[in-house]
Amino acid sequence: MIKETIQKAFNEQIKKELDSAYLYLSMAAYFDSQNLEGMSHWMKVQAKEEFKHAMKFYEHINERGGRVELFGLEKPVKEWKDPFEVFKHVYEHEQKVTASINNLVELAERENDRAAYVFLQWFVNEQIEEEANASKIVQTFEKIKDSPVGIIMMDRELAKRE
Ligand code: FEO
DSSP: OOOHHHHHHHHHHHHHHHHHHHHHHHHHHHHHHTTOHHHHHHHHHHHHHHHHHHHHHHHHHHHTTOOOOOOOOOOOOOOOSSHHHHHHHHHHHHHHHHHHHHHHHHHHHHTTOHHHHHHHHHHHHHHHHHHHHHHHHHHHHHHHTTOHHHHHHHHHHHTTOO
16 A cells, blocks of 8 residues: 555656646647647657656556545746747756656655655656756757757757657
8 A cells, every 4th residue: 555645745746747748738839839840749749758657657556555636737838939948948847857756766765665666766767868858959959059940950850759
């Protein structure tokens, strides 16, 4: 049976993962409004990933005899200055998610919850990848600045995400 403290923290993490999905969907809508379909595609894939993350927490709570509780989602930002600002936002956001996962790992250790600790290792590794992906895109944007050709090239590149 899952402890109340872990259940509460995991339910809060479900909300954070769904907030992330919602934020990335808002970014997709921004890119669609700018006719940057490749970037929009990247964000839609990212939003789906976040939904999967939320579901992992959902299933873990269920499998351990806990009770999933859903909260209201944050209204995401709608506008950004340019695509570079959007991806900087993604990188900052993922750093916050990493901090949140690390807090959960500390909680699992404090509560001596081995199952939660092992479960969270997947997220520790996933966050390395999430931050690296966003950071790589930010670094490329730093090189192209606001070159229109560079933006189009980036849009084509990001359309390839599976
Ligand atoms: Fe679920 Fe992007 O972290």
